[in-house]
Amino acid sequence: MILFKYEIKKLLFNKSRLILLAAIFIICTLMGLLAAEGTLALIKSDDYSEYIRLVSENTGKFNPEQLAESGPISEATEAEYRKGNEDGFYMYLHRNPIQKFHNDYAKFGKRVQEYWNGPEYQDKASILGVYPIKEKLKELSDKTDTYEYKYYKHRLDTELSLGEPVFENTLFWNYYSLAFDPSRVGLLLLMFLAFIISPVFTQEVKTDMDSIILCSVKGRREIVTAKLLCVCVVSAILTVIFFLGMFIGTYISYGNLDGFDAPARCFTGLEWTTLDTTVGGMAMLGVLWIILAAMAFGLAITLISAKLKNQTATFGLGVAMILTFALFGFLSDGLKELLGPLADFNYVALSSYGVVFGGVKMYNIFGMPLSYGITAFMVCIALSVIAVLLAYIAQRRRSVM
Amino acid sequence: MQTSDMSHSSYVVQQPQFIEYMFRKCLYFFIRQFRNSSYNELIKENGGVDVKLTIENISKKYGKKLALDGVSFEMENGVYGLLGPNGAGKSTLIRILAGVMEASSGEVLINGKNRKACDLEYRSKLGYLPQSLDFYPEFSGLDYLRFVAALKGLKGEYMERKIQSLAEQVSLTQDLHRKCVNYSGGMKRRLGIAQALLNDPEILILDEPTAGLDPHERIKFRNLISVFSRNRTVLLSTHIVSDIDSIARQTVMIRDGKVGRMESSQRFVDAMEGKVWLIKMTVDELVVYQNNHIISNVIPVGNRMEVRVVSDDKPAADAISTPPTLEDAYLYEFNSDWRTA
Numbered sequence: 001m002i003l004f005k006y007e008i009k010k011l012l013f014n015k016s017r018l019i020l021l022a023a024i025f026i027i028c029t030l031m032g033l034l035a036a037e038g039t040l041a042l043i044k045s046d047d048y049s050e051y052i053r054l055v056s057e058n059t060g061k062f063n064p065e066q067l068a069e070s071g072p073i074s075e076a077t078e079a080e081y082r083k084g085n086e087d088g089f090y091m092y093l094h095r096n097p098i099q100k101f102h103n104d105y106a107k108f109g110k111r112v113q114e115y116w117n118g119p120e121y122q123d124k125a126s127i128l129g130v131y132p133i134k135e136k137l138k139e140l141s142d143k144t145d146t147y148e149y150k151y152y153k154h155r156l157d158t159e160l161s162l163g164e165p166v167f168e169n170t171l172f173w174n175y176y177s178l179a180f181d182p183s184r185v186g187l188l189l190l191m192f193l194a195f196i197i198s199p200v201f202t203q204e205v206k207t208d209m210d211s212i213i214l215c216s217v218k219g220r221r222e223i224v225t226a227k228l229l230c231v232c233v234v235s236a237i238l239t240v241i242f243f244l245g246m247f248i249g250t251y252i253s254y255g256n257l258d259g260f261d262a263p264a265r266c267f268t269g270l271e272w273t274t275l276d277t278t279v280g281g282m283a284m285l286g287v288l289w290i291i292l293a294a295m296a297f298g299l300a301i302t303l304i305s306a307k308l309k310n311q312t313a314t315f316g317l318g319v320a321m322i323l324t325f326a327l328f329g330f331l332s333d334g335l336k337e338l339l340g341p342l343a344d345f346n347y348v349a350l351s352s353y354g355v356v357f358g359g360v361k362m363y364n365i366f367g368m369p370l371s372y373g374i375t376a377f378m379v380c381i382a383l384s385v386i387a388v389l390l391a392y393i394a395q396r397r398r399s400v401m
Numbered sequence: 402m403q404t405s406d407m408s409h410s411s412y413v414v415q416q417p418q419f420i421e422y423m424f425r426k427c428l429y430f431f432i433r434q435f436r437n438s439s440y441n442e443l444i445k446e447n448g449g450v451d452v453k454l455t456i457e458n459i460s461k462k463y464g465k466k467l468a469l470d471g472v473s474f475e476m477e478n479g480v481y482g483l484l485g486p487n488g489a490g491k492s493t494l495i496r497i498l499a500g501v502m503e504a505s506s507g508e509v510l511i512n513g514k515n516r517k518a519c520d521l522e523y524r525s526k527l528g529y530l531p532q533s534l535d536f537y538p539e540f541s542g543l544d545y546l547r548f549v550a551a552l553k554g555l556k557g558e559y560m561e562r563k564i565q566s567l568a569e570q571v572s573l574t575q576d577l578h579r580k581c582v583n584y585s586g587g588m589k590r591r592l593g594i595a596q597a598l599l600n601d602p603e604i605l606i607l608d609e610p611t612a613g614l615d616p617h618e619r620i621k622f623r624n625l626i627s628v629f630s631r632n633r634t635v636l637l638s639t640h641i642v643s644d645i646d647s648i649a650r651q652t653v654m655i656r657d658g659k660v661g662r663m664e665s666s667q668r669f670v671d672a673m674e675g676k677v678w679l680i681k682m683t684v685d686e687l688v689v690y691q692n693n694h695i696i697s698n699v700i701p702v703g704n705r706m707e708v709r710v711v712s713d714d715k716p717a718a719d720a721i722s723t724p725p726t727l728e729d730a731y732l733y734e735f736n737s738d739w740r741t742a
Binding site for chain 1: 496499500501502503521524525527529531533534535536537538539540544547548549551552553554556596600
């Protein structure tokens, strides 16, 4: 415990690092503010109260009459103002809340349609929508022992239990969902983490403390335990600071937490999630998940730090890893298939909350359909355990030059 | 039914084994805890324990370069000085002895047991000060000593008392709460010495411990080590011959990765009897003379120079024989290097 106390002092609780943490918090808060900048225009608009009234009246189950009214208005607005300019159209809708409501409701109507009939362009390998799945199950009725049948049966049961999407005012949460964007988490949070964690072992080389640590009673095993524990705590603290900053920034912009109890599928980016929870629950689960993914990444950086003797090289390798894995996301499906698990379970993919929990992707594990989330959890744990064991081995075999 | 009986009987057999296993685990845990808290105090009360350190045929290669070539010698209680020119292999040997570097071949034995076989026990008996040592910028002297004490398994009241006592011995009591990075070179070295002594080591290995210390601090350090070395083994590597002259039980001369003579300082000095001379000459004569002779000192006397020369034969007709020192012996031992230099 004493070693842990001093390790965390070296890595985080010192003047320069606390200043860095404060700077990260401010950056994240500003990002949250900017992500929800449209809300200021929305709140200030004269029609804002009318928007709230319309949302309140239509909260709940799908209303075909409302869609009949909102659909044409939304189409006309898009035809006139969208014209490829997404940012401009986004701001236009926020300045015109009533049209924003019709646009939102039209999108909701489309989602209800997709729930029952699937999207316009179906992926043959993973059919969506209650009716198409039922059709598929009829086709497979004589192959009930196959993985494919079990997969679609599981999918249908999940869809029916979650039920038809409902309309809710989840404006705050939709803005906050931007915090989980892979570009923010992958490129920003993980890079901050790589920078803060990279000296965990290399600083001992820099200060020549390596010799004293290695020849001490607790310098081969206990010190590694303290360092690993410290890395996990630092990863958790940094992740919490990241999401807290984004939360506060978004809250300053909008100042309303409505929609906390809405079904998880109202959370932007998680429209197809198979988790039966609320938007608030999903946000909390998201933070917990990213903490786990950040810990796994932090432990990987720790291993690199234990193997290399230079902080810049460790950080550079960490950044190279992040950028390479981020590029995997832009590869074609064929290439992703070629890369196999590396494309689905690298550190950037694992920190993409929406990708892991927002889809219906399943993995065939010994003939049983296992969701992306559960598989990703197991991979995260496995990667962490491997990194921890290798870090212990590296320290046991370590020698000075 | 049969299966059930069998599993029951194996359970009955395994149950006491499990209890015994758990009992042993608990016992070892408490022994470890006891050792952590009072082992060092026991050593202190008894004035240390006899340790015999044997270095057997140690060689170390860096790529194709042979840094140590079959080094062998033995050390028992007392101070051992390790003398040698730069690049002789002193630091490599010290790192291998400290267990922070692996030898390419050969072994280090402690009381006849291979160091690797009793690695944890060896580390618990060891204090080590490396040649260069920097500190964590965010740590005060007290933080640093507490951190190293924790690494050495010290804890609680004993740890605090030990830190205060050592801080007093190395004259750092007033500066313990200051950041280490703001310490002077001498203070950093003293802090390094304090950390090496934290666990009352039976084997103390010091690489250039007096580098950066002023004369007063060096004398204080020498006295500290002299008192400490009673019933303990201290290996002290240095360039400063006077550091080991008076306190070393034996001096190990090392050159080109090989151990030369290993004698007591007095034997080295005795062997030099009749080989150190004083000659008076002009500056111009000295310029020519120094290219062919080992000169250990030059003192201006009036218009001439009094030159101290190390030589097997009387170097000049007017040369007067003078009592030798360990420094003369060092120069004599490494004269070929000196001449090249």
